Amino acid sequence: MRGPADNAENAAAPASSASLPLDHVVLHGADEADALVLRDGTLDYAALRSRVARMAAWLAAMLPTKGARVASWAAKGELTCLLPVAAARAGLVHVPVNPLLKHAQVAHILADSGAELLIATPSRLATLGEGDVPDGCRTQGEAEVMAQVAACTGSLGPSDADPDTLAAILYTSGSTGRPKGVMLSHTNMALGAASVADYLDMAAQDRTLAVLPFAFDYGQNQLFSTWLAGGCVVPLDYLLPRDVVKAVERHAITTLAAVPPLWVQLTELDWPAETAARLRRLTNSGGALTVDLVAKLRALFPEARLFPMYGLTEAFRSTYLDPALVDTHPTSMGRAVPHAEVLVINDAGEVAGDDEEGELVHCGPLVAQGYWRDAERTAERYRPAPAASRYGGTAVWSGDRVRRAQDGLLYFVGRRDAMxxxxxxxxxxxxxxxxxxxxxxxxxxxxxxxxxxxxxxxxxxxxxxxxxxxxxxxxxxxxxxxxxxxxxxxxxxxxxxxxxxxxxxxxxxxxxxxxxxxxxxxxxxxxx
CATH class of the missing domain: 3.30.300.30 (ANL, C-terminal domain)
Known part of the structure; x- marks a missing residue:
């Protein structure tokens, strides 16, 4: 039986206080290297940095009060790719809205967040009815904003914000009631990017096909972790799974993140062998992979490393399974990601023993700052870390039941809520x-x-x-x-x-x- 120190997965020492604002971390690629593939052309890192600086200057002029919220409700494109970084640089708080949501959910998010500006496609703005946009919130069309940004003569340099400053609010459904906003700091997102880029072994030669919504932490991290490594992002709003296959071939994609339902659809397609061989890295979250699906993915993409992952928006990412263990332990959640500590706490409030069921508790600097303007629900989920924690402070008590095997690998048992x-x-x-x-x-x-x-x-x-x-x-x-x-x-x-x-x-x-x-x-x- 291991003691508490052995039963805690802590892949890295507590984060240094020298952590940096988000925009310092994710824009470090070589000037001439491809950074972002858009419909009308490709931005290299020099152009990406220039456009982020110009968009940040425009945002600061539009919303001069630090901490003001700016919401976006649009499909993938230059706006949705640059805005998370530009808003952080401008000292604002970005509120990305899932493009699939309808007017009632959007109205709730705008009112709850106190957004002062909503940037959206005109077709989406047209669906908002009387009372959906609260007083004090302006709306602007995406194309209009991008034209104003292009004409902006200002340029805002790197942020000098405290890394613990709030930078984004991501709305996620709770098991009861309307969506709640998870508050993410610069540190949360910057260290999340560093964590993922580390364990995925991302490099400047990598090209990521971003098929997941940027309103999700998993989707947004596709941008940040790739740019931190100096790689290239290809955003894609696909209509059919076949579009993903075509994009992998057209853009020489090496990295693909998806959720289980999309993997099921992709494994049902006829992939040309040379196209499948382009993929070097597959990542999964948003639900567990079945043993059968793991086998299909391994057979279809034999050259790719498969990374099953577990996470929750309240703490970003908690665990991943080493690809070397996928064939032998396909049902495992793996171990803690870098910058995270994961404890299994039994019903007595103590660190669980080998194969004893308990609650997954996430500690460390990836833990978000709580729920926006919701002290009651924050107190339910964000509580003091267990005494065994090496980080201490506030932890996320996930409500998920897990067990840790003798070899240290975690296994999911079930959810406690009705989600x-x-x-x-x-x-x-x-x-x-x-x-x-x-x-x-x-x-x-x-x-x-x-x-x-x-x-x-x-x-x-x-x-x-x-x-x-x-x-x-x-x-x-x-x-x-x-x-x-x-x-x-x-x-x-x-x-x-x-x-x-x-x-x-x-x-x-x-x-x-x-x-x-x-x-x-x-x-x-x-x-x-």
Whole structure:
């Protein structure tokens, strides 16, 4: 049995107080080296640095108050690639909004963050209704902003901000209620980039195909870790998985990050051998890879190293599995990433022994600063680090149940909350349920995540109609209403109508019973 010091994964000593602002860390490529491939051309690092400096100067003129929030709601392009770094340099706080969200979620994020400026594509701005944009928040079209930035004669030099200054708020769904904003400092993001670039062994010769949304920490880090290493980023908003294959070939991609549902789709395609051989590095997060999927990826991309990873927005990245262990330990979460300490704490509040189940607790400088303007939920998740921690301070108590084997490898056991994970998205059941009830067609609703081979979990709705609402009428109208109010990844796979909802002994809706009942019904249908 190991003692506390041996049972803590601490891949690096506590971060030095000499950590730097974000823009100092991620723009160090050689002047003439490719940095960013856009639709209308490629920026080298000299051009990237120049454009970041000009955008930062424009932002500082538009929002002169340090710490003001600027939100972006646009597809991948120059704006969404440069804004995270330019806003940090200007002393502002960037609030990236997932392009897939609809007006209700965007309205909440704008109001909650107190954003003073929203930059978005005109088509997205046109979907916002009366009251969706709060007083004090200006809106500008993406093309208009980029034209003004191009005409800007100013240039803002590297930031002198305290590295612990807030630099971004990333909104993530909670298991209850609306999305909550996770506060990230310069240090959080800069050390996150350094951590990933370190264990992935990124180099200046690498070219990363950025297919994940930049509104997610995993997606945003595609930019930062690649630029820290002096490599090149190729952003891609793909329509079909086949677009990914074409982009890998066209741009000589070496690094691809994805979530399990996309990996499933990619492994079903016919990859030319020479195209598959271009990939040297595959990374996965947003859900666990199955043993079968690991085998398919290893067979399809034999030249690539596969990095399964585990993370949560509240602490960025916690663990990764060494590619050398993937074949022999395909279900493991691996060990702590650099700059992170991961402890397994049992129900007695002590460091768990070998193979004893406990809660994963993340300590160290990757831990975010809490939830924006939400002291109550911050206190629930961000609590003092266990006594065994080498870092101390505040830790993220994940709510995830894990165990550590005798060899030090971690294994996922289960989640304690009701979060639905579908296609790499963390989805709040309550957010869906609130939208259903708000239509006036339902008196009660329960959103469930049931196992699905392609999505990880598929959303199933159990609904009791409102008084006076005919089932047939509601059955046709509810999906139409939800398509207007919820993004595509929150749409239910199926809606199950009930005249009455089952309750548990404590009087609450019996979610577990409903999930088991529907799962059993689906299993019978599959067998038939």
């Amino acid at each position: 639905i994970k579908s296609a790499g998205n963390r989805i709040s059941p309550q957010e869906i349920e609130d939208a259903v009830v708000a239509t006036g067609l339902a008196a009660e609703a329960v959103a469930l995540g049931l196992p699905d081979a392609r999505l990880g979990q598929a959303i199933h709705l159990v609904v009791r109609p409102a008084a006076g609402v005919e089932g047939e009428e509601a059955g046709a109208e509810l999906p139409r209403r939800l398509m207007r109010e919820l993004p595509n990844f929150m749409q239910p796979r199926a809606i199950h109508w009930r005249d009455a909802m089952p309750t548990s002994p404590n009087g609450k809706l019996d979610r577990t019973g409903l999930a088991n009942e529907i799962a059993a019904k689906l299993a019978k249908e599959t067998e038939a």
